[in-house]
Each structure stands twice: as structure tokens, then as C-alpha cells.
Amino acid sequence: MSAAAAVEAVRRHFDGEAARFDAIYDTDKGLARRCIDALFRGVVHRRFALTFARCGDVAGQRILDVGCGSGRYSVEFARRGARVTGLDMAPAMLDMARSAAAEARVDGRCRFEAGEFLQWQAPHDFDICLGIGFFDYVPDPAPVLARMRQLTTGRGVFSFPIRWRLRTPTRWLRLKARGCPVFFYDRRQVEDGLRAAGWRHVRVTTLSRDYLVEGRP
16 A cells, blocks of 8 residues: 555544544443443553643643644644644544534634645644654654654654554454554664664653653653
8 A cells, every 4th residue: 555545544433433532531331331431441541641742831832742633732732722734634533623623712823734744834833743643654653753853942742552462453454444554563673763863861751551751852
């Protein structure tokens, strides 16, 4: 699959899966659904909490959320006083993000745009760059990490799915059946990739199926 075909496959997948994906973050669920989420998707909630702990006080900062999806991170950062630009390829995801920002009354601090990151024209530099749940679907992370570094004056916070986990083959097969590519990483690959892109101070935390990675200049 070519890089362009991979991008289009990911866009189609998330355009069709927007509501189901966003529901992972909901707290108003029945007992059975909460148990399933705790067993299979608890990492999503843990990396959400740890990302905000890593970023600290963000009031007045400019944040770029690459692969912002339904806007869960973008809206929460805006609630905390940041000005956020969210970028995503899936129109259905962006519709949800805009609605969430309006409902939270932070739409004045959020800007959501459709586009592929390496082709996107950034309006300015950012204090923080996020790539959460994003590199799972990037066939070549090197130019993406380098571009993120160019646009970021402060920290970057990213997640990468771990290669050797029991659920890795199941996830790969499930997404392959839906026509969506997915990519996995080992720790050395992540650390070397960030440093090669110019992130000099790299901190890796293992969260069951994911690495949560903080990089600084």
C-alpha cells in the first residue's frame, strides 16, 4: 500500500468510526460497558490523564493537536486556558470536535482544520505538540516527528503502540479486515526516532499496550 493510499484508508476508517471511537471516553455507561473498557481500553484513559500531568499549567499556551479526532484532548486543553489548533483528516471527527468545543463553551479557543499534517501550512509555532493515538496509523514517522519538532518551541507528547503485546495480532487483523493499516513500535525505535528528529530530551512511559513519550528540544 502506497503512502497516499494508507492516508486515504485511515481517513475512511475514522470517518466511519468517529462515534464509536469517541464513546471510549464517555463516563455515562452501563456496568458491562465499563468493565469492557477497563479491560481493553483502560490505556486510553491512563494516557489522557498522564498527558495532562506531563503538560502542567497550559494557560495562555498554543497547542497543536495532530490527529485530534473528536477533540477530547483539544477541548480539555482549551478548558485549561490554552489556545488549541486541532488537525485531522476525518470530517466526521472534526464535526464532533467542533460540537464538543461549542458545548464546553471553549470554541473561541479552539480551531479545527481538515488536512494531512505534512501538507498542512501551520499559522505559527506552538508551545506544545500532541500526537496521541496518531502514530498507530503513520507508515513513516520520521518526517512527521521532524516537522513537529520544527513547529514546537516546547514539549511534544506522543503515543506509540507497543509491538510485542498479546493483543497486537488481534488488533492488526481487525484493522486489516476493515482496510485500515496499523503500525507498531519497539522502545529503541521510538527513542531513536525522536532523537533523530531533534527531540533531545526523551522520556518514555510504558502504559500496557502503548508508550507515552515526552520529547523536549
